[in-house]
Amino acid sequence: MTSQDDDIDRLIDELERAVFQRRTKEGVQLLLNLLQAMSLRRSPLGILPQAPAEDRRAAYTRIAAMISALICSPDFQIDLGQIDFLSGRKPMLEAIFELSGYEGPYHLLRYNGIRNADDSVTLRSNQVFVLSLFYSLDALPDSLIQGVLKLPPDQLLPLVVGWFTAPFVHHARGEANRSLLIENCHLIEGARPTPGIIQAMTSAWMHCSYADHAGKHRVKQSLNEVWRRLDQIGGLKGRSAPRRVVEHPTLLVAAERMTNGHAMLRSYAACWRQLKSKFRTVCMVSAGFATPEVAEELFDDVVYLEEGVNMKDIGARIVKMAPDIIYYPSLGMSEWTQMVANLRFSPIQVMTLGHPAPAMTDTIDYTLVQLGHGEAAHEFGAKVIERSAWGQFIPFDESLDFDFESTPFEDGRVHVAVNSSLMKLSPRFLNLCERIETEASRPVHFHFFASASGVMFDRIKQVFERRFRRFTLEPSRNYAAFLKTLKRCDVALAAFPFGNTNSTVDTCLLGVPTVAYFANEVLSIGDRDVMRMVGLPSWLVSDNDEDYFQTAMKLIHDDVARQAIVDQLKATDVKAKLFRPPRPEDETEFVDAFDWIYRNHEALQASSHHLLKVGEPIPA
Structure with a gap:
């Protein structure tokens, strides 16, 4: 066993001991510690990867049994901070029950509900809330989700973001439940969030785009309302410098990912490289999500955000910089970008589709899309600016040869x-x-x-x-x-x-x-x-x-x-x-698009048209 296996084995033992000895409060905290340890594992398999499959199933069953016992305990209590923690790890909670001998959380309804004469089960609202933490959308029965939709916003928010954090919905029932949440997402807008919900909020904001529903981006509109409330709680206030037109304006690139091999770099590095020719470019990125030599080659300056930096400090840095444009290459992968993007720190704010989905916030003035993507402009709340080129990619690794020999499978399949x-x-x-x-x-x-x-x-x-x-x-x-x-x-x-x-x-x-x-x-x-x-x-x-x-x-x-x-x-x-760029003019096409937006901002804003094309006359 590895030391990680030993830690998980020890935590399972401690959790069982606390539950059997009815030390419920300690048991809840030990469960949180166990989930944290399990989330740190990056091996292909889950818990105890060196053990036989039946031993791993037994371990999942032990954990699911202890969770069940905790919930059924008469002195079970869980505070909002602990709930926010669980909502950010909801995929793991769901998987524990599915992978256990219970094969799902269905027994929790029978243990906790009041059995009626017609064999139906009635739950109190606090029971609906707690039990739903452990149900996946695929397993969630209609009776329970109807109760969920009647919960107050403060309870509904962690459940909704937890379900959208869970990235894998594989059953038609799960997709139907996800659609029902989308259609009722406005119910979370009045929630009073705590900072502990930020991790789950970030994942939910991104993962709602994977739903199979025409209105899936409505979820972002509702989450944006909650983000603004979180901004207020954290003391983050937008402040924009006055609009000005200068020869070499400052463009702040608020980047979520800037690491070698990441899809963002593969898709956009060739475009970013152009920006220095007409702008003073400053990249702001979390230190853990950047390859320094790459970022420092692409931009004039790089501001690294260290782990633990507070939002007020990030906002103060941006205000001091007084950017003429803020550019979000993607939105959906980092907490700080979502919090900043819901405020105005620049007279012009632009995004591209690194995570290919709209932001649905009025603080983004333009979504800049590549040639042909304007046909999807109906999805976007902001004005859509269509470039004159498709763009180009860069290799994951320049040294790789894709012509290498690979032995085909020869099994008749x-x-x-x-x-x-x-x-x-x-x-x-x-x-x-x-x-x-x-x-x-x-x-x-x-x-x-x-x-x-x-x-x-x-x-x-x-x-x-x-x-x-x-x-x-x-x-x-x-x-x-x-x-x-x-x-x-x-x-x-x-x-x-x-x-x-x-x-x-x-x-x-x-x-x-x-x-x-x-x-x-x-x-x-x-x-x-x-x-x-x-x-x-x-x-x-x-x-x-x-x-x-x-x-x-x-x-x-x-x-x-x-x-x-x-x-x-x-x-x-x-x-x-x-x-390689298909046409000579594509060598500067991306920076030309930004320059065109910068020089024509007033006319673009005044236009009644939703979709506008770079270089073409701007209609009134």
């Missing part, structure tokens, strides 16, 4: 890669994968590259074991090892409705035929763009489930059609298509 992270694996997509396996006349073996680790790896594997006959849940690996395994696959499927971008860059570079989905929303356009850039035929991109299914089946059964795609990719200089 068609190996299908699903190189989409776990939050993108929607119930609708997983149902389609099951249909492919059932109806394919050739044996199919799925490889899920879900970027899952720890308890979530165990949980997803359990779900897949019940749904697929032949699959591999691939563990997280370094990029070169990931590519080697991915290249062995015959076909790749991009999940939907939230699609891929950089994952499809990878499959094109490797010569793996890919099926993609296009819906008229910005988060599903990336695959289509990449495949257009490399010249792949349009029939590989579908706009409905049935066409997607038929395209996947064609690539699985038609060796000639599949090989034609492989041969086309081999004959194409994919690196040149993706990593």
Whole structure:
């Protein structure tokens, strides 16, 4: 056993001892300590990874039993800070019960409810609140979610953000419950949050984009109301310098991720490099999420935020800087950016779609999108500015050769890669994968590259074991090892409705035929763009489930059609298509767009049009 295993074993023992001796208050704190220790694990498996599967199941069962006993204890109490902690770790809480011998939290209703004559169960509102902490959206019964929607905002907020923090919804019931929360998200707007909710709020703000519901971005509007209240509680106040037009304005880049290999760098580094030619660029980024040599090469100055810095200090630094423009390359991955973005610290505030979804706040003046993405402008609350180019990517690693030899599987199966992270694996997509396996006349073996680790790896594997006959849940690996395994696959499927971008860059570079989905929303356009850039035929991109299914089946059964795609990719200089600007003017296209916005801000704001295009006349 490792020292981490020893710590978890010890904490489980201590938790059991406290519960059996009815030291309930201590038991609650020990549970929080155990969850914290479990969340630090990054191995492919969850708790006790060196132990046999039955021993791990027994450990999950012990924890679930102790949670059940705590909740049923007559002196059970939990304070708001502890609840906020639990809401930020809700995926783990849910997984503990699913992976245990209980196979879900269903017994909690029977233990805590009042049994009626008709065999229904009645719960008090405080019981609804506590029990819901342990239910996933997939397991949540209608009777319980109806009670949840009647809770006061202060109790509803941690539950809602907890459910949106949980990134994996795999059942139609779960998607229906998620949709019901979206349609009632306004109920959280009156909540009086505590700072302890920030972690869960951040995850929920990002993860609501993965829901399969046309109105999913409404959740952000409601969360933004709560963010502003948190800003007030933390003493963070917006203050913007007066609008001015100068020759070399200051552009603050409020970056959430700036590390080598991250999708943000792969998608935007070539664009950011342009900005210094017309702006004084200052990058503000958390020290733990930046590769210093990269950030310092891209920008004139870099301000590193150290762990523990308070929001008032961040706000004071921005005010002192007096930026002419604040640019958010992405929104959704860091607490501080969401808190700052809901206030005004600059006369012009712009975002791009590093996390491809709108911010839904009136403090963002413009969302700058690449060519063709303006067709999804109807989703956005802010004005949408469409660039004149698609943009370009940079390699994950300049030294990697994508032409390396990779041994194919020779087992008579068609190996299908699903190189989409776990939050993108929607119930609708997983149902389609099951249909492919059932109806394919050739044996199919799925490889899920879900970027899952720890308890979530165990949980997803359990779900897949019940749904697929032949699959591999691939563990997280370094990029070169990931590519080697991915290249062995015959076909790749991009999940939907939230699609891929950089994952499809990878499959094109490797010569793996890919099926993609296009819906008229910005988060599903990336695959289509990449495949257009490399010249792949349009029939590989579908706009409905049935066409997607038929395209996947064609690539699985038609060796000639599949090989034609492989041969086309081999004959194409994919690196040149993706990593070099297609036109000379694209060398400055991104900075020209920012300069155009900066010089024409008043006219853009005065225009009644929602979608405007860089360089074109600005209509009144």
